[in-house]
Amino acid sequence: MSSTERDELKSAGIVDHVLAKPVRLSGLITCFQEAIGYRNKKQVTRGKPSILGSLLTGKHILVVDDNVINRRVAEGALKKYGAIVTCVDSGRLLAHLNPPHKFDACFMDLQMPEMNWTTRQVRNLENKYNEKVDSGELLPSMCAKVAHWHTPILAMTADVIQATNEECMKCGMDDYVSKPLEEGKIYSAVARFFKSVPLLVVENESRCPDSWLPLLLLDDLAAHPKHLHLPFELLYSIKIDLQH
Amino acid sequence: MEIVAKLQKQFMEFISALYREGFLDDQFLQLQKLQDESNPDFVFEVVSLFFEDSEKLINNLAAALQQPVVDFKQVDSHVHQFKGSSSSIGAQRVKNACMAFKSFCEEKKIEGCMQCLQHVKHEYFLVKNKLETLLRLEQQILAAGGRIPDLS
Numbered sequence: 157m158s159s160t161e162r163d164e165l166k167s168a169g170i171v172d173h174v175l176a177k178p179v180r181l182s183g184l185i186t187c188f189q190e191a192i193g194y195r196n197k198k199q200v201t202r203g204k205p206s207i208l209g210s211l212l213t214g215k216h217i218l219v220v221d222d223n224v225i226n227r228r229v230a231e232g233a234l235k236k237y238g239a240i241v242t243c244v245d246s247g248r249l250l251a252h253l254n255p256p257h258k259f260d261a262c263f264m265d266l267q268m269p270e271m272n273w274t275t276r277q278v279r280n281l282e283n284k285y286n287e288k289v290d291s292g293e294l295l296p297s298m299c300a301k302v303a304h305w306h307t308p309i310l311a312m313t314a315d316v317i318q319a320t321n322e323e324c325m326k327c328g329m330d331d332y333v334s335k336p337l338e339e340g341k342i343y344s345a346v347a348r349f350f351k352s353v354p355l356l357v358v359e360n361e362s363r364c365p366d367s368w369l370p371l372l373l374l375d376d377l378a379a380h381p382k383h384l385h386l387p388f389e390l391l392y393s394i395k396i397d398l399q400h
Numbered sequence: 401m402e403i404v405a406k407l408q409k410q411f412m413e414f415i416s417a418l419y420r421e422g423f424l425d426d427q428f429l430q431l432q433k434l435q436d437e438s439n440p441d442f443v444f445e446v447v448s449l450f451f452e453d454s455e456k457l458i459n460n461l462a463a464a465l466q467q468p469v470v471d472f473k474q475v476d477s478h479v480h481q482f483k484g485s486s487s488s489i490g491a492q493r494v495k496n497a498c499m500a501f502k503s504f505c506e507e508k509k510i511e512g513c514m515q516c517l518q519h520v521k522h523e524y525f526l527v528k529n530k531l532e533t534l535l536r537l538e539q540q541i542l543a544a545g546g547r548i549p550d551l552s
Binding site: 222223224225226228229232233235236267314335336338 | 427430431434436439442445446449450453480481484485487488489
């Protein structure tokens with residue numbers, strides 16, 4: 157990998173650092189330090205909260221709201237932190253959350269009609285899919301990012317009352333965010349679901365210590381930057397597959 | 401005084417008055433923060449959507465209230481939508497007018513609803529006018545090679 161390619165990956169925010177082989181402890185330390193320092197610097201100069209950015213970058217988020225203005229505002233707020241946003245109205249929700257799909261999470265307006273029913277339908281579809289995987293009828297393939305489907309569904313609501321949380325849980329939602337969406341609120345809602353992991357690219361790696369696996373991407377993947385937006389779990393499993 | 405600085409001063413005075421007089425609230429500030437180089441027309445786009453949607457809602461509300469038998473559930477759903485979008489854009493006085501409107505819907509009081517529609521309409525056209533002036537000032541600042549002053 158040329159230094160230009162490395163810089164491209166880094167400046168696109170896809171990886172935090174590219175580690176040259178052979179991996180040495182000193183190099184690893186420098187790279188972690190740089191990863192942390194780089195973030196701090198970015199926060200100061202661009203005024204962007206990169207903590208939320210590191211959680212949301214490259215994540216596919218489905219926004220469901222019947223009000224076109226609310227939809228556009230929610231989209232703007234999530235895109236600001238690097239998420240790839242798809243907006244639909246309530247009628248299109250089920251079609252989008254039928255597994256396997258690409259979405260890492262869904263933000264939906266709580267006040268839309270039939271939302272409780274629709275959320276339960278999503279959970280039913282997921283359960284059916286999971287049962288098929290468990291019974292061996294379906295293999296969790298590459299396009300199915302995870303073996304067990306449970307898309308985090310977060311309700312967006314303007315009026316947060318005591319009963320809101322209970323109501324959301326009862327119909328199978330995971331949490332709620334009060335509207336309008338703001339950085340802090342989005343962060344605390346998604347932090348439970350998305351891990352903030354510094355990604356490293358190791359060139360030509362064939363014998364990484366096992367304990368590093370979660371942090372490392374194969375050179376093959378680095379050569380195809382589009383793959384770098386795959387969810388973390390999938391990268392991990394590709395690494396395992398290629399090793400065996 | 402240099403033209404850009406003059407326009408910027410005018411912009412700051414104008415927007416401060418909009419907050420002071422309650423036309424806009426913090427949510428509009430949030431919208432402006434979401435606008436950046438990668439998304440330069442965000443506020444303009446959202447405000448235009450708001451104009452388009454609001455005028456449609458006002459017409460729908462007027463039509464619904466003129467029916468021989470008024471369907472208050474339908475009126476309430478239009479008002480709910482109006483309340484949601486005015487709140488998303490930070491048009492505080494329209495939002496407040498919608499909240500009063502909603503309580504008359506719940507009580508099924510036609511007279512109150514008619515008055516509220518006039519009030520909502522009045523507030524909407526006021527804020528529309530203000531927002532158009534604000535966006536025009538922004539355009540003038542950019543055209544003169546200046547930057548939109550940071551509001552926070």
